Structure formats: C-alpha cells, structure tokens
Amino acid sequence: MPVTLNAARLSTIRGRLLRMHFESGVGHIGGNLSSIDALALIFHEFMGEGSRFVLSKGHSAGALYVALWSAGRLTDQDLTTFHRDDTLLAGHPPATGIADIMFATGSLGHGLSLAAGTALALRLKGEPGHIYCLMSDGEWQEGATWEALIFASHHALTNLTVLIDHNGLQGFGGTADVASMFPLHDRLKGFDVDVHVVQGHDLAAIRTALNANASKLKIVVLQTIKGKGVSFMENKMEWHYLPLKEADYLRALEEIDGS
Amino acid sequence: MRKQLCDALVARADDPSMVFLTGDLGFMALEALQTKMGPRFINAGVAEQNMISVAAAMARQGLDAWAYSIAPFCYARPFEQIRNDITFHRLPVRLIGNGGGYGYGVMGPTHHAIEDYGVLLTLPNMRVYAPVFDEDVGDVVARAGANTQSSYIRLGRGEPPAGYAVPAYAAWRQLISGEGPPVVVMGPIAGTYIDVVRALPESRRPNLWAVAELPLSLSPPPPALLDQIESSKHVLIVEEHVAQGGLAAAMSLYMLERGLYATVKHLCAQSHHFPRYGSQAYLREKSGLAPQALLGAIGSLN
Numbered sequence: 168m169p170v171t172l173n174a175a176r177l178s179t180i181r182g183r184l185l186r187m188h189f190e191s192g193v194g195h196i197g198g199n200l201s202s203i204d205a206l207a208l209i210f211h212e213f214m215g216e217g218s219r220f221v222l223s224k225g226h227s228a229g230a231l232y233v234a235l236w237s238a239g240r241l242t243d244q245d246l247t248t249f250h251r252d253d254t255l256l257a258g259h260p261p262a263t264g265i266a267d268i269m270f271a272t273g274s275l276g277h278g279l280s281l282a283a284g285t286a287l288a289l290r291l292k293g294e295p296g297h298i299y300c301l302m303s304d305g306e307w308q309e310g311a312t313w314e315a316l317i318f319a320s321h322h323a324l325t326n327l328t329v330l331i332d333h334n335g336l337q338g339f340g341g342t343a344d345v346a347s348m349f350p351l352h353d354r355l356k357g358f359d360v361d362v363h364v365v366q367g368h369d370l371a372a373i374r375t376a377l378n379a380n381a382s383k384l385k386i387v388v389l390q391t392i393k394g395k396g397v398s399f400m401e402n403k404m405e406w407h408y409l410p411l412k413e414a415d416y417l418r419a420l421e422e423i424d425g426s
Numbered sequence: 427m428r429k430q431l432c433d434a435l436v437a438r439a440d441d442p443s444m445v446f447l448t449g450d451l452g453f454m455a456l457e458a459l460q461t462k463m464g465p466r467f468i469n470a471g472v473a474e475q476n477m478i479s480v481a482a483a484m485a486r487q488g489l490d491a492w493a494y495s496i497a498p499f500c501y502a503r504p505f506e507q508i509r510n511d512i513t514f515h516r517l518p519v520r521l522i523g524n525g526g527g528y529g530y531g532v533m534g535p536t537h538h539a540i541e542d543y544g545v546l547l548t549l550p551n552m553r554v555y556a557p558v559f560d561e562d563v564g565d566v567v568a569r570a571g572a573n574t575q576s577s578y579i580r581l582g583r584g585e586p587p588a589g590y591a592v593p594a595y596a597a598w599r600q601l602i603s604g605e606g607p608p609v610v611v612m613g614p615i616a617g618t619y620i621d622v623v624r625a626l627p628e629s630r631r632p633n634l635w636a637v638a639e640l641p642l643s644l645s646p647p648p649p650a651l652l653d654q655i656e657s658s659k660h661v662l663i664v665e666e667h668v669a670q671g672g673l674a675a676a677m678s679l680y681m682l683e684r685g686l687y688a689t690v691k692h693l694c695a696q697s698h699h700f701p702r703y704g705s706q707a708y709l710r711e712k713s714g715l716a717p718q719a720l721l722g723a724i725g726s727l728n
Contacts (some may be wrong), residue, residue, distance in 0.1 A: 262514045269486060271514050274506060280476045281511060284483025291445065291466060292487065311507070314476035321471075 169238040172211040172370060176237065180207050181396050181423045183246065184233040189416040191250040193258065197406035199230035201334040201391035202301060204368050206230050209299050209330075210238035213377055214267075217296025219285055221270060223278020224303035224332060225259040231268070232256050240267050276309025278302060279329060283319040286327040298327045305337030307354075308346050319384050320358045328377060329386045332367065334393040336404050352388045360384040367391035397422050427581045428455040428524060430563035437564075438571060439463050441490060447481050449474045449495035451524070456494075478504040481519045482511035490518075490571065496530065497523030497539030501546055501578065512576050513549045519577075520570045526556060526580035526613060527666030527695065528709040538709075540695040542580060544671020547641050551575045554640040556613035558599070560584035562638060565595035569639075585617035597639035598648050604631025607658035607727045608651055612637045612665035612673045615715060619664075622717040623724075632662070632724055637673060642680050655681065655688045660727040664693040666715060693723055 170176070184203060188196050202224070209220060222231050232249060235241040241256075248254035255264040259273030270281050282300035289296050306312055319327060333351060335342050343349050352364045360383055363376040367389030376387045393407070394400025397419040411419065432455060438444055439462045446459060447468045460467045470477035474495055481491040493500065500523040501508065512519045523539055530537035543554040553575045555566045561584070570577040586592060593599050601616065602623050609632040611619060616636035623634045633654050639645035655661045661681075663674040674692040681688060696713040710716055714723075 270483075271510065274510055276475075277479055277507065277511055280479030280507070281483045281486075283476075284480030285487060287468075287480065288445075288484040288487035288489050291484075291489070311473075311475040311479070314471075314473035315479070318470060318473065318476050318480065 169211045172208050174370070177204060177207060177370070178423050180233055180237045182420055183236065184229060185411065185416060185419050185423065187233060187246050187249050188229055189411040189413070190247070192410045193229070193250045194406075194408045194410045195226050195229060195258070196409070196411065197336070197393040197400055197403065198224065198303065198332065198334065199227050200395045200397065200400065201367065201393045202227050202332040202389075203230040203234065204370060204395075205330055205332070205373055205389055206234040206301060207237055208370055208373055208377070210234045210240070212374070213297070213299065214238070215297070217289070217294060219269060219296060219298050220267065221278045221282040221285070221298065221300040222260050222268075222272055223282070223300055224275065224306060225272030225278075227301070227332070228256070228258060228260050231260060235265075235267055241265070275303065275306040276311040279312055279315035279319065282327055282329070283315055283322070283324055286319070286324040287322055289326060290324070296326065299330065300327065301330045301332060303337075304331055304333040304335065304342050304351060305345070307348055307351065316355070316358055320360050323383050325381050325383065325385075327384060329384070331386065331388045332391050333388050334391045336393045336402065336407065338407060340404070355386055355388070360386050362386050362388065364388045364390065368395055427557060427560050427563050427583055430560050431522065431567065431581060432456050432459050434564040434567035435459050435492065436462050438567065439466070442466075443488065444490040445484050445492070447477050447491070447493045449477050449499055451495055474499050475504045475507050478507035478519075479511045482507070482515065482517050485512075485517040485519045486515065492520045492522060494522040494524070496537060497525050497542055497580065498537060501539070501542050505545070508546070509549055513551050516551050517576060518574050521576070521578045522581060523578060524581045526582045527615065528706045529582050531705040531709060532703050534703055535698045538698065539580070540666065540698065541668050541671065543578065543640055544667060546578050547671065552578065553644060554578050554580065556580040556582070556638050558584070558614050558616050558636045558638050559586055559592045561592045562595045566638070580613065582614040585614050587617070587621045590617070590620060595638070597637070597645040598651065599636050600633060600650065601636050602631065602634040604633055605629050606632035606724065607660040607662065608633045608635060608654040609662045609664065609720070609724065610635045610637060610651070610673070610677065612667065615664065615666050615710070619717055619720050622721055630724070640673065640676065642676050647677070647680065652686060656686060659688045660691070661688050662691045662693070662723055662727060664715065664720065666695055666710065669694050689727070691723055691727060693719065
C-alpha cells in the first residue's frame, strides 16, 4: 500500500492535477478538485487485496488518473499523454488498458449498477475484496441510479461503499435549482442503507466513515466544494468546463502551494 | 421455447460460475431453474437498466451471466447499458429476449420486437441467435454459452407442421428442395411456410432455407445457397423484422460485395402500429408475411 495520505501530499496531488489539465488544455477541473481528496485517500489507504474501484462520475477521470499516479499505479509519463492522440488516458475512463480501471464510464447512471454487480459477483464466488464507487450528486437524477440503489440495498451489499461527491453544481445550474433532491442524504436514508455525511475535504472524517463497520450498504455523502483549493474556481460552474489559461494556472498553483 | 430454454439452462446450471438474471419474468416457466440455482438465480426486479449493467459486471468477474426479459425490455429499454457496459468491454453476457417479432401479438406494440437484431447488430462484438424450432434451443444455449462474444437469443415458438422431422441444428439449413428460386427465412416463421412450399410442384417449388444466426460475417450463407441464387438470379428473403437493419439488407450487401447480382425480394414486418390489434398470425398477415402471401411472392419471382 502507498504511504498514508496527508495535507502536504494532497497539495502535491492537486498541483499535478492542475498541471496535467493545463498542459492538455482540458476542462472538467472543478469536479476533479472536489473529488480528488476522497479519490486519493481510497487509492492510498483503502485499496487492499481484492479491492476494486468504479468511477461512476466518469468526467472526473483526470482526478482518477492523478490519484493512481500518486499511489504509484500510473507513471508521470502516463499523465503527460492525458487527452492526447494515441493515449490510454481519455477524457473519460477507458474500457481497457489500465488494470485499475474496470469499466469505461462517462454516461452517468451506470457506475452504481456496475459496482453492485461486481460486489454481488464477489459474494457469490466467495471472494474477499471491497468495492468503492464514486458518484456525482447530479447523477442521482438518472433513473438507473435508483434502480441500482434498490438492488444494492436489497442485496445488503456490505462489500460495497458508495461515495457521493456532493458539490452542489451540475452541468447547467445548481443541483438544488435544476432538480432538487435536497437534502440528498435524507432521500437516501429512505432506503435501508447506512448513510454517513462528512466534510468531503477532511481526510480524517472521510477515513473514519470509510472505516466504520456496516451491516448494510454504506453510502458516504461527501460535502465538497467544486474547484476546492483554488479560490477563483470554488463554487463556480464555469470550471465544470473551462480549460486553464497560463495566468490562471500559475495563480492556482500559488494558491495550492500556499495552502 | 421457454420450456426448452429452462431445460437447457437447468442442465447448464451445474456450473457454479453461471448466474441468471431476470427482469421479474418467468412465472410458470423458469421455476425449475430458480430452484436449481438458488442465490445464483437473481430476480433483478422491474429494473432492466440495472439488470444489464449488473450482468456486465458479473461477466467482468468471470461469471457466466445470462439476462432474461420480454424481448423489448431486454434490448430496447437498456440499450445504452448493452452498448457501454457489455459490448464496449467485450463481455460475453448472454441476453435472452422472449417473444421475437410480433410474438406478443395482441398485447400490443410495446411488447413487439421487430427491430431487435437490426439494432443490436449495429453494436460491436454482438452475435444473434434466432432458433427456428423448439428443438434448436438446446443447441443455441450451448453455442451462445460457448461464445466469447456478447449474445442475443431471440426466442419465439417453434411452428413446424405436425409430424415434421426437424433437422439437426445449424445456422443455415435447407428445409425443402425444389427447382424454384431460393427463399431464405429468418427464425421460427420459417416453420409456417413448410406446408405450403412443399405442396408446390417441384418445378415451381423453391429451395426453402432457415437462418438462425447473424451477423453474416460470423455465420455466412453456405455455398449451396449462393449457387442457387447465382443460377436463379432471384432470392426471396423473409423476416419478422423491419426492413432497416434486417437480414435482407445484410444479404444484399453480402452478395454485391462478392459480385453476386440477383433480384432481391423482401417480405418483412411492415409496421409497429396497425389500425387494430391482433394475434401474431393477424399481424403477420397485415405485414404480408402469411403463407399465402409467401406463395404470391414466390410466383412473382419467375
């Protein structure tokens, strides 16, 4: 297992994420910065023998790649190919070619079913291993996600942990304004699941929630900030899409380094 | 064909890697399979999108995954899950759609499947099986089960005339020989033509072929059929499927690419909606697929 994650390492990870996006001229930064803490924590501390991960919010592929890099599962050279021709590091996770990525995602609403199927398969085979699935909050507007929740809850998949990057912003508005399910954790509690609500940039809080014993499906709602760590990106919807200009990049790096 | 399906799957279920998922269907048909498989028989509920993704994930973990529903609920509702989660990952999930064509008759067009294999064959790594006779189902289950590709089994009901000796399963079978032009039929509707075709005098009797597998790139037409098309310069293709994406379109391209030029006549499903509802036989008749319509089409070839 890689080293325990701490704030200094997280700053390095954020900086590498920004550099990768800047050098590739690619957006989707806001949702990567909101989810990178939990992603990095999972790959540094929780992906034990037999564990598997599904990125349901496939548009945060950049954060996944950098988390894998930080955990020693991708190289720095790999990251330089991000979003370029002839790369394995596509804008959304690839179907093949990277051992830690089981499924090509990007169309929202698939990941929880894929994670649930994987968890049930391991149970039927009598194999150990835990499945982690990171979802977006807007993704809960997809009907298939609720199908998956019903299924995972019904089968009491205790070898599956669902994390939700609840940053409150989606493609063309705030989740509370577009199709509100606020408070999301209360909606989820209506199912027979263990719901934990934690500050999504507090490593200790996330760690505690992930380590908590569960007798049913566990869902960790991460209360996050889109663009976390870069003041001019925080809670700004445009950073769901925009690529970084050089001045933005340098300013963002300064903020990350100074944090 | 559901009884034969259940029997074949029960026999296969000795393999502990097999899992079977149903979208809450199979009452009075699949109970024996449910009993045999225990927790590996999963009623995924009325939630086909989830069922297909779960099946994909199970196949990804090395399980032998089968997913069953009424045909349109198996391929149309969860199409993106089939596309992204099964075929993009080249996973050997076996989809079973019951009631191919107008099989659900008077239940209405929401339950019909007349564009199923055309749609699915646009996807990579997909293989289609349409058993012609009840006796084919065991072979089809074995072939789909041995397939490393994704599979779709289009179930109907065998419709041969009483006393007909069903020939051994093959992707392409010549059911009747004659001196007339070849007639190529996809799936179980072929059985409904046997009586009227064999009653024709030999000089006008067509060579009747039944097709059970697609695409043609994996199950190409046999040389004997191509020879018949070459010599007659005609071929009549019949399918309980819309024209777009069907067997006739595939056969026409196959022939043209090989310099085999012949007149293609096509009988196919004409509409999802007719002014009135009715049985499978009624809807076939409205589409010009009834046996008498076939005879008229054969007559027009000469």
